[in-house]
Amino acid sequence: MEQARYTCRMYDTYDEEHENIGRLNKTQQKREIAELHDLAKSLSKLDPVALEKMDLPKELLQALIAVQGMKHTAEKRQFKFIVKLLRQIETESFHETIAELDAKKEEQDKNFHRTERWRDRLIAEGQGAMTEFMDIYPQADASQIRQLVRNINKEIAQNKPHKSSRVLFRLLRDVICQ
Known part of the structure; x- marks a missing residue:
């Protein structure tokens, strides 16, 4: 057979x-x-x-x-x-597309973490961090950021939900990612 x-x-x-x-x-x-x-x-x-x-x-x-x-x-x-x-x-173009998407996602993740660090520093360190932030990002609205930081500190002291923290994060994200 x-x-x-x-x-x-x-x-x-x-x-x-x-x-x-x-x-x-x-x-x-x-x-x-x-x-x-x-x-x-x-x-x-x-x-x-x-x-x-x-x-x-x-x-x-x-x-x-x-x-x-x-x-x-x-x-x-x-x-x-x-x-x-x-x-x-042919799969070469698929590899390239995935590499581009991965690079884009990595950049978004870096911006997200950078924004989180700035928010946390502004809340914890106050004026020193604010001065440094404004040196790096002069287009930011300093008075609005200061007001949000004050609101966050009040919310923390009164055990309220951190609404202002989310607003500050969005504001910082818009400034940093421009």
């Missing part, structure tokens, strides 16, 4: 005329599949609107949206299917 031979395009290397010139080693095959699996995981974390903007093939787009609601075994099968779809297309 003769065994059927299966060849997979991804694992065989071809020259321009599609002549088989050699087989990739198993480690390289696993590495490529792992990279595609990581790409699939990254793509699946994006919201559907961002995915639609990426100009993905329709079947891949539907698979990525579907995997977001799956659990455990079904998710694992779906990722295998997504990797299969990714093997059939």
